[in-house]
Amino acid sequence: MRKREESESKRCAVYARFSTDQQKETSTESQVAVCTNYLNKQADWTLVAAPFCDEGISGTGVGNRPAFLAMLDLAASGGFDVLLINDLTRLSRTVDLPVTIADLQAQGVVVIGVQDNFDSRSEVAVLQASFSAVSSHQSVSGTSKRVHAAHQLMVKSGKHAGGCSYGHKIIHVPHPTERDRFSGLPVIAEKRIEVDVEEAKVVERIFTDFANGLSTTAIAARLNAEGIPSPGAAWERKVRRVNRGWMASTLSSDPERGGGILNNEIYIGKYIWNRRRSVKIRSTGKTVWHDNSPSVWEREDRPHLRIISDDLWNAVKKMQAWRRSSRGDAISKGIADGKAKRRGGADSRYLLGSLLICGSCGSRLIGDGALDYICPAFTCGGCDNDLRVRRDDVHREVFAPLHEYLFSEEAIARQQARARMDLERMRREEQKASTKPVVTKAIQAIDEQVAALRKLSLGPAALNAVLAELKAERAELEAKAGDRAVERYSRAQRLIDRLPETAAKYRKVITQGAKALTDHAAICAGREAIRKLLKDGTIVLKPNAPHTSLVGAVRFAELGDHVLGLTGSQRHVKALVNEKALMNQEKGIMVGVTGFEPATPTSRT
Numbered sequence: 001m002r003k004r005e006e007s008e009s010k011r012c013a014v015y016a017r018f019s020t021d022q023q024k025e026t027s028t029e030s031q032v033a034v035c036t037n038y039l040n041k042q043a044d045w046t047l048v049a050a051p052f053c054d055e056g057i058s059g060t061g062v063g064n065r066p067a068f069l070a071m072l073d074l075a076a077s078g079g080f081d082v083l084l085i086n087d088l089t090r091l092s093r094t095v096d097l098p099v100t101i102a103d104l105q106a107q108g109v110v111v112i113g114v115q116d117n118f119d120s121r122s123e124v125a126v127l128q129a130s131f132s133a134v135s136s137h138q139s140v141s142g143t144s145k146r147v148h149a150a151h152q153l154m155v156k157s158g159k160h161a162g163g164c165s166y167g168h169k170i171i172h173v174p175h176p177t178e179r180d181r182f183s184g185l186p187v188i189a190e191k192r193i194e195v196d197v198e199e200a201k202v203v204e205r206i207f208t209d210f211a212n213g214l215s216t217t218a219i220a221a222r223l224n225a226e227g228i229p230s231p232g233a234a235w236e237r238k239v240r241r242v243n244r245g246w247m248a249s250t251l252s253s254d255p256e257r258g259g260g261i262l263n264n265e266i267y268i269g270k271y272i273w274n275r276r277r278s279v280k281i282r283s284t285g286k287t288v289w290h291d292n293s294p295s296v297w298e299r300e301d302r303p304h305l306r307i308i309s310d311d312l313w314n315a316v317k318k319m320q321a322w323r324r325s326s327r328g329d330a331i332s333k334g335i336a337d338g339k340a341k342r343r344g345g346a347d348s349r350y351l352l353g354s355l356l357i358c359g360s361c362g363s364r365l366i367g368d369g370a371l372d373y374i375c376p377a378f379t380c381g382g383c384d385n386d387l388r389v390r391r392d393d394v395h396r397e398v399f400a401p402l403h404e405y406l407f408s409e410e411a412i413a414r415q416q417a418r419a420r421m422d423l424e425r426m427r428r429e430e431q432k433a434s435t436k437p438v439v440t441k442a443i444q445a446i447d448e449q450v451a452a453l454r455k456l457s458l459g460p461a462a463l464n465a466v467l468a469e470l471k472a473e474r475a476e477l478e479a480k481a482g483d484r485a486v487e488r489y490s491r492a493q494r495l496i497d498r499l500p501e502t503a504a505k506y507r508k509v510i511t512q513g514a515k516a517l518t519d520h521a522a523i524c525a526g527r528e529a530i531r532k533l534l535k536d537g538t539i540v541l542k543p544n545a546p547h548t549s550l551v552g553a554v555r556f557a558e559l560g561d562h563v564l565g566l567t568g569s570q571r572h573v574k575a576l577v578n579e580k581a582l583m584n585q586e587k588g589i590m591v592g593v594t595g596f597e598p599a600t601p602t603s604r605t
């Protein structure tokens with residue numbers, strides 16, 4: 001370790017960072033302990049501020065590290081003389097590490113890494129910082145692979161990797177001896193998942209109710225009526241997200257992907273992992289998740305996480321199969337041609353089905369009955385938007401500006417003229433810029449070969465012969481590059497010329513979708529065409545104060561905003577108190593008297 005005599009008094013700060021995407025990281029508590037331990041061995045050093053700790057934050061971005069920025073602020077105001085860190089990677093894992101250290105030095109701050117013997121005053125400091133930055137930058141690039149390997153290790157050893165389902169809780173196992181120097185609390189040695197007794201009761205009830213014939217909508221409605229907090233209520237604390245209470249989709253979304261509580265095998269003690277993979281966006285330090293195909297999912301037995309019996313699980317699977325088949329009989333004729341399978345509610349059978357968003361809760365409006373759109377969360381008691389609006393009204397209001405502005409001959413002629421002008425201007429600008437000949441990669445390669453050849457001790461005759469050949473090849477490439485530019489412009493020209501035709505095609509697709517009642521493919525095509533024209537791909541509608549109409553704006557990419565006002569009628573609140581009646585009603589659905597959820601299935605087209 002360091003053996004330096006520090007006679008003068010120093011004001012110190014400690015910075016610690018713990019990142020969840022690295023497999024072997026020590027907690028901020030133990031990093032702080034290492035630093036303060038070191039500080040206490042110096043004669044006259046004092047800590048001037050509480051340790052700056054960033055938790056669960058990766059070392060590749062800086063903007064999302066609040067404690068780090070606070071520490072820099074204090075340094076800038078001359079608040080301390082020495083910054084203590086566990087090791088250099090705590091400050092940064094990217095090439096900006098040397099810059100950060102230089103900045104701190106410029107403010108008179110000495111940086112000391114206790115574990116890696118770094119001292120910004122030493123002669124090799126810059127070198128050491130650069131090496132650390134380069135090597136840990138590379139290791140971050142390999143992180144996703146290593147995260148998978150680390151998960152595998154943790155799963156095999158029975159430990160917790162990743163998230164926690166409803167019905168389970170994460171237990172932080174304290175270290176038997178190690179304690180946090182500041183709080184005096186034990187350091188967390190390990191995280192484990194266990195069954196949460198209260199939530200487990202709810203899970204069991206959900207499975208039992210569904211097996212007994214209640215629909216997911218009815219179950220969600222009852223849970224909300226009883227005020228039982230939904231899984232979303234817990235997420236809300238961490239993620240900014242509207243809590244809509246229990247929804248039918250919380251209970252079951254996509255069975256093939258294990259979506260929803262009723263499809264999650266964890267409740268029969270099967271732990272599935274590797275469902276998703278993470279990809280790090282370098283510039284922001286953020287992690288983006290992608291779904292893995294079920295074929296690469298990995299399963300592990302976790303008997304202690306089981307909440308329901310195999311019998312109950314199988315009963316639910318049977319009921320799901322029965323509901324699928326009964327839905328098929330009752331309404332599939334009306335919806336799809338069999339090819340277009342509905343999955344997780346993704347493909348609405350109504351033209352604006354997935355484009356309309358409830359402004360009160362953020363749910364997608366769904367078609368209800370023969371004529372209306374409604375907010376599905378209202379049925380479950382999770383939203384106060386009690387309005388039903390006529391689908392025809394909505395469609396008409398959305399189409400009006402399209403017909404009037406976007407698809408009128410005059411509007412198209414205007415756009416054509418503008419596009420031609422743009423193209424002409426671009427061509428002129430490019431010509432001006434390209435007074436020097438176009439250089440492509442291939443041409444560059446030839447130039448390099450020529451340079452290399454000139455260095456060889458070839459006789460002049462041989463050299464000239466080779467050079468002449470290369471020169472010809474180069475000229476040919478140059479001509480081609482020029483052709484390509486011309487080709488690009490004539491293609492753009494053709495596209496502009498065809499604009500009326502393209503618009504007509506668009507108009508036809510949308511009109512057909514609007515007219516179609518049962519042709520699923522036509523409806524989907526029409527919806528896609530409209531989605532492409534919308535600025536955010538959605539239309540948000542919110543009830544006005546007296547709850548008489550839904551209001552909102554259609555924001556077209558080309559045409560600006562058009563305000564919608566749709567008169568609606570208020571819906572009746574479903575009586576939830578009389579459970580027996582509800583059960584009977586659901587049983588009615590079971591024997592095929594009515595149809596399939598949601599509430600008014602008989603009049604579906």
Ligand SMILES: [Zn+2]
Binds near residue numbers: 358359375
């Ligand atoms: Zn709503």
